[in-house]
Amino acid sequence: xxxxxxxxxxxxxxxxxGYDVVKQFSTSVGHVWHAxxxxxxxxxxxxxxxxxxxxxxxxxxSRGATKTEYTITPEGAQALREWQDRPLAYVRERDPAxxxxxxxxxxxxxxxxxxxxxxxxxxxxQRRQALEQIRGIxxxxxxxxxxxxxxxxxxxxxxxxxxxxxAYEGQVARAEQEIExxxxxLRLLEELGEPAGPDDEDTP
Amino acid sequence: xxxxxxxxxxxxxxxxxGYDVVKQFSTSVGHVWHAxxxxxxxxxxxxxxxxxxxxxxxxxxSRGATKTEYTITPEGAQALREWQDRPLAYVRERDPAxxxxxxxxxxxxxxxxxxxxxxxxxxxxQRRQALEQIRGIxxxxxxxxxxxxxxxxxxxxxxxxxxxxxAYEGQVARAEQEIExxxxxLRLLEELGEPAGPDDEDTP
Numbered sequence: 001x002x003x004x005x006x007x008x009x010x011x012x013x014x015x016x017x018g019y020d021v022v023k024q025f026s027t028s029v030g031h032v033w034h035a036x037x038x039x040x041x042x043x044x045x046x047x048x049x050x051x052x053x054x055x056x057x058x059x060x061x062s063r064g065a066t067k068t069e070y071t072i073t074p075e076g077a078q079a080l081r082e083w084q085d086r087p088l089a090y091v092r093e094r095d096p097a098x099x100x101x102x103x104x105x106x107x108x109x110x111x112x113x114x115x116x117x118x119x120x121x122x123x124x125x126q127r128r129q130a131l132e133q134i135r136g137i138x139x140x141x142x143x144x145x146x147x148x149x150x151x152x153x154x155x156x157x158x159x160x161x162x163x164x165x166x167a168y169e170g171q172v173a174r175a176e177q178e179i180e181x182x183x184x185x186l187r188l189l190e191e192l193g194e195p196a197g198p199d200d201e202d203t204p
Numbered sequence: 205x206x207x208x209x210x211x212x213x214x215x216x217x218x219x220x221x222g223y224d225v226v227k228q229f230s231t232s233v234g235h236v237w238h239a240x241x242x243x244x245x246x247x248x249x250x251x252x253x254x255x256x257x258x259x260x261x262x263x264x265x266s267r268g269a270t271k272t273e274y275t276i277t278p279e280g281a282q283a284l285r286e287w288q289d290r291p292l293a294y295v296r297e298r299d300p301a302x303x304x305x306x307x308x309x310x311x312x313x314x315x316x317x318x319x320x321x322x323x324x325x326x327x328x329x330q331r332r333q334a335l336e337q338i339r340g341i342x343x344x345x346x347x348x349x350x351x352x353x354x355x356x357x358x359x360x361x362x363x364x365x366x367x368x369x370x371a372y373e374g375q376v377a378r379a380e381q382e383i384e385x386x387x388x389x390l391r392l393l394e395e396l397g398e399p400a401g402p403d404d405e406d407t408p
Binding site for chain 2: 096098114
């Protein structure tokens with residue numbers, strides 16, 4: 001359900017070939033809803049079959065070849081609105097990092113500390129990417145956003161832009177919270193006299 | 205992979221019938237790794253078939269009926285250790301709340317505010333549950349923990365207890381961060397002059 005909403009949201013910025021959907025997905029909405037290319041193409045075909053996207057062949061290269069370009073239909077836009085107006089169904093907690101931490105007494109020497117350092121590294125990278133997205137949105141260099149704004153009257157630009165920034169700010173805040181939690185865990189291990197494990201450069 | 209680790213972790217507190225696994229799961233490890241009963245029974249049978257659990261019939265009721273009681277085997281304990289020593293494979297971000305927020309411009313009047321209030325309510329409940337778990341662990345009234353501690357020498361109690369608390373503290377911190385993010389969103393909507401939507405008591 002979420003992937004189709006993500007694709008409709010991306011295509012609400014303007015028509016795109018399947019190839020360009022994949023490319024733009026990974027540099028925009030794919031940061032909040034990751035999907036592999038292998039899921040994107042079939043989902044585009046499904047959305048097309050259901051009438052939420054229309055398609056037309058567009059020239060590709062110089063040899064008379066074509067590619068399929070997708071455009072969101074009024075039904076597709078309506079599906080986007082319905083998705084927004086439907087309350088989110090929250091799923092029950094399933095967190096592999098919390099699960100693992102709850103049973104750190106089973107970890108070998110240094111393994112718990114290595115896990116927490118990997119947690120810090122993962123979320124530092126997540127934070128970096130989210131901050132990069134925010135910069136691209138704020139200065140309008142994000143190509144998907146630039147296309148989107150061009151399709152809307154200027155008095156809509158602020159809210160469109162601020163909602164995107166708000167979503168990425170949520171990612172930044174979450175990443176910072178996870179980093180803080182992992183650092184607290186490293187202090188706990190030290191307090192309990194657990195071995196610190198190999199240095200960062202040795203962790204996988 | 206995580207469900208089997210969660211089940212082995214639970215059974216490392218002592219032997220349990222399938223029925224008691226399901227019961228204790230929902231009041232302990234199920235708070236960090238939710239699984240429906242319909243997944244737990246088949247996974248227990250798989251762990252048994254693989255030799256990670258042993259089983260024996262135990263009397264059930266007064267009519268000579270029996271139930272299957274599962275005990276973690278040395279191979280099961282080894283699998284727990286290997287899980288702890290293997291670095292976690294982090295999955296790419298997929299957050300339906302962030303996805304939705306990024307496209308709030310498609311939301312009908314009041315729908316974005318209703319979504320954010322539901323976000324607050326969801327994470328307030330998550331925080332409440334995690335705090336309740338922490339209380340039960342701190343005062344040793346959590347039955348799963350009480351069983352577990354009885355099986356370990358007293359000098360291990362502190363670390364076993366503190367790792368469990370640490371995991372739930374991670375849930376509390378995450379819940380608080382999500383509540384803060386949603387409240388920031390509500391302020392953003394107000395600032396943008398979006399309608400506040402129906403009152404809390406009217407939201408689904």
